[in-house]
Amino acid sequence: MRDVVIIGIGQTRVDEHWGRSLRHISHDAIMDAMRDADIETADALYVGNMLSGELSGQEHLGALVADFIGLRGMEAMKVEAACASGSAALRVGIMAVASGIHNVVMVCGVEKMTDALSDDVTSGLATAADQEYEVSQGISFVGLNALLMRRYMHQFGIKHEQFAGFAVNAHRNGANNPHAMFQSAIKPETYLRAAMIADPINLMDSSPVCDGAACLILAPAEHYRSKAKAHILASAVATDSLAIHDRRDPLTLDAVALSSQKAYAQARITPADVDLFELHDAFTIMAALSLEAAGFAPRGRGVHLALDEEIGIGGRLPISTMGGLKARGHPVGATGVYQVVEVVNQLTGAAGKNQVAGARIGMAQNIGGSGATVITHILGGV
Amino acid sequence: MRDVVIIGIGQTRVDEHWGRSLRHISHDAIMDAMRDADIETADALYVGNMLSGELSGQEHLGALVADFIGLRGMEAMKVEAACASGSAALRVGIMAVASGIHNVVMVCGVEKMTDALSDDVTSGLATAADQEYEVSQGISFVGLNALLMRRYMHQFGIKHEQFAGFAVNAHRNGANNPHAMFQSAIKPETYLRAAMIADPINLMDSSPVCDGAACLILAPAEHYRSKAKAHILASAVATDSLAIHDRRDPLTLDAVALSSQKAYAQARITPADVDLFELHDAFTIMAALSLEAAGFAPRGRGVHLALDEEIGIGGRLPISTMGGLKARGHPVGATGVYQVVEVVNQLTGAAGKNQVAGARIGMAQNIGGSGATVITHILGGV
Numbered sequence: 001m002r003d004v005v006i007i008g009i010g011q012t013r014v015d016e017h018w019g020r021s022l023r024h025i026s027h028d029a030i031m032d033a034m035r036d037a038d039i040e041t042a043d044a045l046y047v048g049n050m051l052s053g054e055l056s057g058q059e060h061l062g063a064l065v066a067d068f069i070g071l072r073g074m075e076a077m078k079v080e081a082a083c084a085s086g087s088a089a090l091r092v093g094i095m096a097v098a099s100g101i102h103n104v105v106m107v108c109g110v111e112k113m114t115d116a117l118s119d120d121v122t123s124g125l126a127t128a129a130d131q132e133y134e135v136s137q138g139i140s141f142v143g144l145n146a147l148l149m150r151r152y153m154h155q156f157g158i159k160h161e162q163f164a165g166f167a168v169n170a171h172r173n174g175a176n177n178p179h180a181m182f183q184s185a186i187k188p189e190t191y192l193r194a195a196m197i198a199d200p201i202n203l204m205d206s207s208p209v210c211d212g213a214a215c216l217i218l219a220p221a222e223h224y225r226s227k228a229k230a231h232i233l234a235s236a237v238a239t240d241s242l243a244i245h246d247r248r249d250p251l252t253l254d255a256v257a258l259s260s261q262k263a264y265a266q267a268r269i270t271p272a273d274v275d276l277f278e279l280h281d282a283f284t285i286m287a288a289l290s291l292e293a294a295g296f297a298p299r300g301r302g303v304h305l306a307l308d309e310e311i312g313i314g315g316r317l318p319i320s321t322m323g324g325l326k327a328r329g330h331p332v333g334a335t336g337v338y339q340v341v342e343v344v345n346q347l348t349g350a351a352g353k354n355q356v357a358g359a360r361i362g363m364a365q366n367i368g369g370s371g372a373t374v375i376t377h378i379l380g381g382v
Numbered sequence: 383m384r385d386v387v388i389i390g391i392g393q394t395r396v397d398e399h400w401g402r403s404l405r406h407i408s409h410d411a412i413m414d415a416m417r418d419a420d421i422e423t424a425d426a427l428y429v430g431n432m433l434s435g436e437l438s439g440q441e442h443l444g445a446l447v448a449d450f451i452g453l454r455g456m457e458a459m460k461v462e463a464a465c466a467s468g469s470a471a472l473r474v475g476i477m478a479v480a481s482g483i484h485n486v487v488m489v490c491g492v493e494k495m496t497d498a499l500s501d502d503v504t505s506g507l508a509t510a511a512d513q514e515y516e517v518s519q520g521i522s523f524v525g526l527n528a529l530l531m532r533r534y535m536h537q538f539g540i541k542h543e544q545f546a547g548f549a550v551n552a553h554r555n556g557a558n559n560p561h562a563m564f565q566s567a568i569k570p571e572t573y574l575r576a577a578m579i580a581d582p583i584n585l586m587d588s589s590p591v592c593d594g595a596a597c598l599i600l601a602p603a604e605h606y607r608s609k610a611k612a613h614i615l616a617s618a619v620a621t622d623s624l625a626i627h628d629r630r631d632p633l634t635l636d637a638v639a640l641s642s643q644k645a646y647a648q649a650r651i652t653p654a655d656v657d658l659f660e661l662h663d664a665f666t667i668m669a670a671l672s673l674e675a676a677g678f679a680p681r682g683r684g685v686h687l688a689l690d691e692e693i694g695i696g697g698r699l700p701i702s703t704m705g706g707l708k709a710r711g712h713p714v715g716a717t718g719v720y721q722v723v724e725v726v727n728q729l730t731g732a733a734g735k736n737q738v739a740g741a742r743i744g745m746a747q748n749i750g751g752s753g754a755t756v757i758t759h760i761l762g763g764v
Contacts, residue, residue: 001481001482001483021514023514044619050441051435051441052509053433053435053436053506053509054435054436056513057505057508057509057513057517058509058512058513058514059432059433059462059464059509059510060462060463060464060509060510060511060624060750060751060754060755062462062463062470062621062755063463063464063621063622063623063624063750063751063754063755064512064624064754066621067621067622067623067624067628067754072621072622072623073620073621073622073636073637073640074620074621075619075620075621076463076619076621076755077461077462077463077466077470077473077474077619077755078461078462078463079459079460079461079462079474080441080442080444080459080460080461080462081442081444081445081458081459081460082441082442082445084459088444088459091459092459092461092474092477095474095477095478095481095483096477098481098482098483099383099477099480099481099482099483100383100480100481101383101477101480101481123439124435126439127434127435127439127440127441127442128441128442129442130440130446131438131439131440132403132405132440135439237426237457237458237459238455238456238457239444239445239448239449239454239455239456239457239458240445240449240454240455241445241449241454242442242445242446242449246449254455255455258455368442368445369442369445372442372445372446372449373442373444373445373458373459
């Protein structure tokens, strides 16, 4: 098996891209990455996307994007694992290079959510949950996460305002990221006064509906050492039941634990070795639960890490360093690729005002559904 | 890179499975394959599917199916390339085993099309075409293929009845396949009198809307020689523009040519070495165009192969040996896996009354859209 490195990264700003469709924003991210890698072609393209069929009436993004970037003919396909689609595409790209089947591979995560009716977006996001046993009862995806958050608060005696630190940290970091959707810091009061979406999840607990595309160029380490920006030290996928009521314990994300443990073993590290963690803070409750199951806090204690000295850029374990899903934005099928782009920027000292000093090992963790697919990548600097 | 073999196959009958949903028919095919391979678990599951989001409100099939078959926790994801989704999932499975990342991998193609409004099925299938430049003009997917067929008839002076042999062959073969949707032979008159769908495509030119699931178990040759049923000799993906009007020549399927040539080179064979060819006869015109671009007939002459002595079980190049997309059925995201299951049955002498005598090398070719993604697999007997 060949070692895999990242030789180029690209991203559009996460935004409401009213004038540009799926093919356009994919193109923008891929061109950005190809310039960065200084390449003119590639062997294959794996597109991570969740909702193009439901929201744009367009499946078949692999061939569509390959053609639009001027590489008609190349191998291309789409990979989907709900909100973990971006990292699922990365997983496939890694297998393509590791196997020796391909040398230079492009992984593009893309999502376009704003150019659709909001009811359709709500229905689309609910396709991540169990249609027959959850969604058929009338609950939305944010509603499912609200049940988790309420249960967490009840079981561990947590007040809603204790989650504020996650949103404040994300927005403070997003303020320094030119690719973030929200580039403004918020005060704790903004969190406390935010409009309720699905009690207890308010607007500041929740990531936004948005558009975006990000791209990674992969290659084998043996031939591309001089171009390498970061090494893939681990790539690990784990799953759980889609339906939350079927889980062993709704407040323990077993797939986060399993995926993280597999990744730590592959990279031969422990959680203490991780210099920054791009976690899946689609909702603040998912940040707390992820920190716990990934080994950074005991069960029921993840929310207590929502403090500057813990998760801030200078803290013990910086998270959401470029704004996370909350402030950079969460174009669902693209998010996993954005996370890894950001880790690469941290490992190459290109994170600007949000640079984590001396970052050598970064972890990105992308979650599909409320924890049913969890994909963890650990990257090392060169 | 490790050689990959198939150690188990499974399939449901292609049918209208009103009482069973995506998870159920996936389960049935996978259990069938696991029994065949005599295994109790696997390292990963790659699901090929096109329309679960649009027609069943359910994305995230990887984790859903992994859980439902009792293997919660395992790596799983969905792969999509329109009607070539099944073979795209096989492509990913091959990379997973070839790389050494996984040993035993399950590839399941599944589609459920009948439990939806027919307008939604029409819209769903059109997501394989270019939404912004074709579908937005009001044309359906069958309409696009009708334009191709009309152009072919005009340019090469072909009469509609000359395509009859493709439908007659498919139905005759389907009659002996217990997993086929249509298990009855048809006469040429049936073809001639069939209701028109989109002139000149009639009901007998067209594959049906249906449900089905099929499964392959892959493993590395080096450790599974005793269980091997067939060797993967080639796996090749090529793409073209989604929009037919953007192609170099609408009547030449460039991606079929490119994918076939790559596959022949990998397998070190020529078209003359192929003992049977499971081609993508979603419409009779696609059978003709595929035979031409894959190297079995000159341009404009593929339709002249629609004769027993050419494509019948005892012919020069048997095609659609278990009924093809026309008679076995075309549950779109599952078809590519069904094709390979059927090739394995031919190579192991398990094709019953439709056995191609002495079959040693079989080719399966799965097409997404009207030729925008083409995935070719060549298998060899053990």
